[in-house]
Amino acid sequence: MLNAKFDACIQACSNCAIACETCAASCLREDDVKMMARCIELDRDCADLCALAATLMARDSKLAQEICRICAQACRDCAEECGKHQMDHCQACAEACRQCAEECEKMAA
Amino acid sequence: MLNAKFDACIQACSNCAIACETCAASCLREDDVKMMARCIELDRDCADLCALAATLMARDSKLAQEICRICAQACRDCAEECGKHQMDHCQACAEACRQCAEECEKMAA
Amino acid sequence: MLNAKFDACIQACSNCAIACETCAASCLREDDVKMMARCIELDRDCADLCALAATLMARDSKLAQEICRICAQACRDCAEECGKHQMDHCQACAEACRQCAEECEKMAA
Amino acid sequence: MLNAKFDACIQACSNCAIACETCAASCLREDDVKMMARCIELDRDCADLCALAATLMARDSKLAQEICRICAQACRDCAEECGKHQMDHCQACAEACRQCAEECEKMAA
Numbered sequence: 001m002l003n004a005k006f007d008a009c010i011q012a013c014s015n016c017a018i019a020c021e022t023c024a025a026s027c028l029r030e031d032d033v034k035m036m037a038r039c040i041e042l043d044r045d046c047a048d049l050c051a052l053a054a055t056l057m058a059r060d061s062k063l064a065q066e067i068c069r070i071c072a073q074a075c076r077d078c079a080e081e082c083g084k085h086q087m088d089h090c091q092a093c094a095e096a097c098r099q100c101a102e103e104c105e106k107m108a109a
Numbered sequence: 110m111l112n113a114k115f116d117a118c119i120q121a122c123s124n125c126a127i128a129c130e131t132c133a134a135s136c137l138r139e140d141d142v143k144m145m146a147r148c149i150e151l152d153r154d155c156a157d158l159c160a161l162a163a164t165l166m167a168r169d170s171k172l173a174q175e176i177c178r179i180c181a182q183a184c185r186d187c188a189e190e191c192g193k194h195q196m197d198h199c200q201a202c203a204e205a206c207r208q209c210a211e212e213c214e215k216m217a218a
Numbered sequence: 219m220l221n222a223k224f225d226a227c228i229q230a231c232s233n234c235a236i237a238c239e240t241c242a243a244s245c246l247r248e249d250d251v252k253m254m255a256r257c258i259e260l261d262r263d264c265a266d267l268c269a270l271a272a273t274l275m276a277r278d279s280k281l282a283q284e285i286c287r288i289c290a291q292a293c294r295d296c297a298e299e300c301g302k303h304q305m306d307h308c309q310a311c312a313e314a315c316r317q318c319a320e321e322c323e324k325m326a327a
Numbered sequence: 328m329l330n331a332k333f334d335a336c337i338q339a340c341s342n343c344a345i346a347c348e349t350c351a352a353s354c355l356r357e358d359d360v361k362m363m364a365r366c367i368e369l370d371r372d373c374a375d376l377c378a379l380a381a382t383l384m385a386r387d388s389k390l391a392q393e394i395c396r397i398c399a400q401a402c403r404d405c406a407e408e409c410g411k412h413q414m415d416h417c418q419a420c421a422e423a424c425r426q427c428a429e430e431c432e433k434m435a436a
Binding site: 154157158161168176182 | 259262263266267270273274277279281284285288291292
Binding site: 003010014017018022025026029047051054058092 | 110111112119123126127130131133134135138156160163164167168169170197198201
């Protein structure tokens with residue numbers, strides 16, 4: 001397959017996109033939504049960057065590396081914010097973001 | 110998690126989206142691209158439907174079920190076309206599409 | 219162009235997707251985010267449905283009509299919720315959703 | 328509106344995304360698909376980058392500027408390839424890509 005070398009990073013990005021969507025939707029159903037507003041913002045951007053990164057790696061696009069660099073940044077920001085909150089969805093998202101950031105940083109290096 | 114009940118279908122959709130993107134990009138690099146044109150068309154629509162279905166299920170959206178119904182149709186069409194071609198990427202895509210169609214059909218039922 | 223007959227609907231969907239993204243981001247910065255939580259949920263789904271509908275119409279996909287039917291439903295739901303709030307971003311979004319719903323309903327008919 | 332300052336660039340990105348989807352779908356229906364394979368590849372990446380750039384600007388995301396820089400690059404590549412082909416869809420796409428590249432370069436500056 002043309003993208004076999006990206007497999008770990010594609011998986012990490014796909015997982016992280018779903019974790020971020022889950023976290024954003026769950027944050028919107030928390031009692032104190034205002035406390036989660038920054039988390040929701042970062043989740044949304046991170047989800048969309050991860051989805052595009054996975055897609056461009058699947059295509060073996062020449063832009064994949066550059067998107068992975070920005071995706072890593074989105075993941076680091078999101079992990080930091082999610083890590084502040086104790087809900088399961090935030091902790092799971094923070095962990096998915098950290099794993100994805102590591103894979104994307106390897107890709108972008 | 111708000112979407113735990115959709116987990117198998119979310120995974121099948123995420124996998125299928127990547128398989129379709131891989132197949133489309135690989136088809137575009139085959140010698141006989143014209144023979145693969147219909148496959149590429151169906152891959153693209155199937156990839157985008159799968160990605161949206163996974164996203165809406167992750168959010169526990171009330172539209173998830175309806176999108177899964179259309180996604181299943183896109184997967185069946187794509188599996189049929191990919192199944193006609195012997196390349197590894199087409200065979201892998203056809204298999205991912207069949208698995209995703211089954212999961213989406215359960216969701217939509 | 220292969221999609222000339224869809225032009226008005228493609229434009230309405232593109233406009234609506236941006237209006238929904240704008241509204242969701244603006245709602246997240248309101249003082250009373252909790253009051254806007256349902257609006258944000260519906261904005262997100264509507265934005266993603268509109269984006270996919272525009273894409274599938276641009277491709278003259280055979281799934282375009284079915285997606286437009288679901289997109290119209292997402293637009294009607296979002297317009298109803300946004301219409302309850304007096305902020306400019308909600309009123310602009312409600313209007314974009316109504317226009318998009320009308321175009322999508324014509325497409326789906 | 329939180330994104331009023333990005334309005335011209337959001338519009339250019341939305342237009343370019345549709346022009347790229349139209350061009351890719353039209354290329355796939357040409358008699359000589361092989362001649363268009365590179366065009367289709369670049370159209371796909373450019374469409375997805377433009378869509379994400381428009382979305383992130385609509386959200387006033389702090390990643391908008393970085394994505395616009397990569398989007399400009401995708402638009403320049405796509406415009407160069409599309410510009411080589413005389414079909415209406417390629418010429419229209421090349422023009423949309425050039426306009427979008429200019430707006431994105433202003434954003435990224």
